[in-house]
Amino acid sequence: MGPRVLVIGKSGxxxxxxxxxxxxxxxxxxxxxRPEVDIATMDALPDEAIAFAPTIVVNAAAYTAVDKAEDEEDAAFAVNDAGAGRVAAAAAKLGVPVIHISTDYVYDGAKPEPYVETDPPCPLGVYGRSKLAGEEAVAQAADRHVILRTAxxxxxxxRNFVKTMLALAETRDRLKIVDDQRGSPTYALDLADAILTIAERIAETGWQQRYQGVFHAANAGETTWRGLAHKAFAASAALGGPTAAADPIPTSDYPTAAERPLNSRLDCGRLKATFGIALPDWWVGVRDCVGRLVTTHEKQETP
Ligand SMILES: NC(=O)c1ccc[n+]([C@@H]2O[C@H](COP(=O)([O-])OP(=O)(O)OC[C@H]3O[C@@H](n4cnc5c(N)ncnc54)[C@H](OP(=O)(O)O)[C@@H]3O)[C@@H](O)[C@H]2O)c1
Incomplete structure (x- = not known):
């Protein structure tokens, strides 16, 4: 029998x-x-979710405002820590596993190589700390848990970086973009496919203990924010969409409330070894994403 997937966080x-x-x-x-289900306060899943009879619960809801979290610690922890625990407890009560989404920002970036799941986390900001606390809450609440750190x-x-860059390129010819933070950009549609394939595997094989714990789940390859913007602009230009020159700057020239890791590249070997899943190269996702955005944009512009 195939999986039936209950997703928490419908608009993200x-x-x-x-x-x-x-x-x-x-x-x-x-x-x-939200607004029907707020994981920060929910006591139980709504009746219709239980009646749906899921074989797995995916928690894609989170407080994701990395900079704002520095001033809203309680709100970030209410969703990312306690809320994550509530979702996992609800899955355990239903007797099904939970797939929880976490973040590369649990790392401090001091490691020169890509991170593996056994590297010690050391978040630099409130958001990363709240997500790390959430991982622990999930593990406490549900024995059968798969935690996917993405990036x-x-x-x-x-709202996301690629969309913001294309929007800025509508009115600007040159943009200064941080070029000394390295990471693993991840296309939400590729991540969604990976999550659904995990759900299928678990439905096929039944729960296995080797599925439990933390996995890195990001697109293949690596780049900087400038590299990501540059690829998005090139893809957009090829389609006649907005484009701009991407000039490199160091992080110190773009101060933000929350400090980001300089390296948060994720080694996704455990995901491949356990579930047979390897996400495609990040720039393939950029091309697809920009293609969809520019086409939409053109449609909107045409009277
Ligand atoms: N975005 C990234 O770059 C990134 C990087 C690494 C990891 N992640 C992780 O990936 C996961 C998905 O992120 P995303 O990019 O899809 O985030 P997103 O687009 O910001 O969406 C977050 C979703 O969570 C919902 N939500 C927030 N608080 C909630 C609450 N109290 N109850 C119910 N729903 C709530 C939001 O609903 P509303 O629309 O009502 O606000 C929204 O639908 C998160 O766990 C995030 O931490 C994201």
Whole structure:
């Protein structure tokens, strides 16, 4: 029997991507989220979610405002720590596993090489600390848990770096972009496919102890924020969309409330070894994402 996927967090990038990919793959999925379900306060899953009879719960809801979190520690922890624990407890009560999404910002970036899951986390800011606390809350609440640390998520949906860059290129010819933070950009649609394949594997094989714990799940390859913007501008220019020159600057020239890791590249070997999943190169996702955004843009511009 195939999986039935209950997704928490219906309007976010990853939740929207899960809805799209589940429909394309004919996997029954139900999304619930605010305003009906607030994970910071919910006591139990709503009746319709229980009636859906999921085989797995995916928590794609999170407080994701990295800089704002520095001033809103309680709000960030209410969702990313306590809320994550509530979702995992609800999955355990239903008797099904939970797939929880976490972040590369649990690392401090001091390691010169890509991170592996056994490297000690050491978050630099409130957001990363709240997500790390959430991982622990999930592990406490649900024995059957898969925690996916992903990174630098972009998509045609919601708010993200690629969309922001294209919007800025509408009015600017040159942009100064940070070029000394290295990471693993991840296309929400590729991540959604990876999540659904994990759900399928678990449905096929039943729960296995080797599925438990933390996995890195990011697109293959690495770049800087400038590298990501440059690729997005090139893809957009090829389609006649907005483009700009991307000039490199150091992090010190772009101060933000929250400190970011200089290196948060993720080694995704455990995901491949355990589930047979390797996400495609990040720039393939950029091309697809920009293609969708520029086409949409053109459609909107045409009277
Ligand atoms: N974005 C990134 O670059 C990035 C990088 C690494 C890891 N991640 C992780 O990936 C996951 C998905 O991120 P994303 O990019 O899809 O985030 P997103 O686009 O910001 O969406 C977050 C979603 O969470 C929902 N949410 C927030 N608080 C909630 C609450 N109390 N109850 C119910 N829903 C709530 C939001 O609902 P509203 O629309 O109502 O606010 C929104 O639908 C998160 O766990 C995030 O930490 C993201």
């Amino acid at each position: 990038q990853v939740a929207t991507a899960l809805t799209e990919r589940a429909e394309a793959r004919d996997i029954p999925a139900m999304c619930i989220g 630098w998520v972009f998509s045609p949906f919601g």
